[in-house]
Amino acid sequence: MPTARRVAPKPLNPVLSRRCFNARISRLSLLGAARAFIVLVALGTVVAMALMWPTNVGDKFSEVVQPSDKATVTGIDDRPCGATVSDRCIRVLIQLDSGDEAGSRGVIQWNANGVDPDVHVGDKLRVAQAQEIPGYEEYGQNTWTLVDFQRGPALIALFAIFAVMVLLLSRLRGALSLIGLGISLLLILVYVIPAILDGKPPVAVAISGSLAIGLIAILLAHGRGPKAVAAMLGTTSSLLLTALLAVIFTSATRLTGLSGEEAFALRLADPSVSLQGLLIAGMIIGALGVLDDVTVSQSSTVFALRAANPDLGFRELFGRAMDVGRDHVAATVNTLVLAYAGSSLPVLLIFASGALGAGEALNLELVAEQVVATLVGSIGLIVAVPATTALAALLALHTPRAELEHEAAHGHAHTH
Known part of the structure; x- marks a missing residue:
């Protein structure tokens, strides 16, 4: 019976081994x-946030916020309130649902010819106590003014619809994106806004807060693989450029941040608050969501192309991904313009009526703020596309096939 001959393994090619090792x-x-x-x-x-973490906010601006209680409309009627029978006033009967007067009844009086909002029986309101109106003592009811409507239930219902749709479409990724969204809002509420109120530099606070939000959101939704790393790098570089442009052109266009009533209230409450800094901070935070979306999209596109065709080189990967990026930029810039235009509709309405010329309208600070914010955000967005695409292409070329397929198999959820 012949014995089996053992085959000795072939010696490794030292040149090939060295190449594989070097690669x-x-x-x-x-x-x-x-x-x-x-x-x-x-x-x-983290260090910047620790150094600027708010410690002495307190009720610094409590005087600019009108305290209010919850109330429910129980009835609506009208009665004469002037020298003639034709002068009529609307009387809104309410029941207090919170505060020291909870359970008691009150009245809100409006002039029938005024611009007060429509209310209906059962509406939930926020009200503040006002001076007594002569002639209503007979009803034994205190007089109140309308502060606002209670919008909590409607907002909760809208968010629930949004969350369910995200979960149905993106499942686990969507759930992680919603967690990232919650952390983003938490950082804004517990760090960004209180730190600015505490007198910290608004621009530095906005940059550190935005970087924290962007990194956490991408990490939670997309992990720490090369695709997420490329998106983080693109977001960081683009956000810093956006912040720089916001600082330069806010100063160049002499924007003061005094275009709104809230600004005057803040300035009266604390003259040391930098309204221009608040304006720049708003531009930075406003641009973050768009930058996150674009950088993740470009990185995902590059890795999907590389997984579908591993033979593609840097030039082909960059070129094909940029074709997608150009379309994305065109659509997103349009979104930015429409979003900022929507916030300026009252002024645009005056402009469209012919009361203001184009030059005068653009010169108004309320309009100029939106123009600068739109253009600064758009420039940051335009730079983010090629920068992220190039970074993602470099990383994709050095990513193993198995990891490429894993990265390409996970898309991104648009929840920022």
Whole structure:
């Protein structure tokens, strides 16, 4: 019986082994350097937030906020209130649902020819106590003024619809995106706004807060793979450029931040508040959501192309992804313009009526603020597309096939 002959393994080609080793080292060093940079950005953000964390906010602006109680409309009628029978006033009967007067009844009186909002029996209101109106003592009811409507239930219902649709479409990724959204709102409420109220530099607060929001949102929704790393790098660089442009052109156009009534109230309550800084901070935070979306989209596109055709080189990957990016930029810039135009509709209405010329309308600070915010955000968006695409292409070329397919299999959820 012949004995089996053992075949000795072929010796490894030292040249090929060295190439494979060098390629692996190159891949690890590139991704490692990118991740190290993101870690440095994250650490810098944490340190900046720790240094600027609000400590003495208190009720600094409580005098500009009118205290109010909850109430329910129980009846509506009208009665004469002037020298003639034709002068009539609307009387809104309410029942207090909170505060020291909870359970008691009151009345709101409006002039029938005024511009007060329509109310109906059962409406939930926020009211504040006013001076007594002569002639109503007979009803034994205190006089109140309307502060606002209670919108909580409708807002909760709208958010519930939004959350369900995100979960149905994106499932686990959508759930993580919603968590990221909650953290984003929490950071704005517990850090960004209180730190600005505490007298910290608004621009520095906005940059650190926005970087924290962007990094956390991308990390939660898309993990820490090379696709997410490229999106984080693109978001960071574009956000810093947007902040720089906002600072330069807010100063160049002499925007003061005094275009709204809220600004005057803040200035009266605390003259040290930088309204121009608040304006710049708003531009930075407003641009963040669009930048997040674009950078993740571009990174996802690059990795999907690379997974579908591993033979594509840097030039082909960059070119094909940029074709998608150009379409995305065109649509998103239009979205930015429409969003800012929508917030300026009252002034645009005056402009369209012919009461103001085009030059005069654009010169109004209320309009100029929206123009600067739109253009600054759009420039940051335009720069984000090629920057993120190039970074993603470099990382994709150095990513193993198995990891490429894993990265390409997970899309991104638009919840920022």
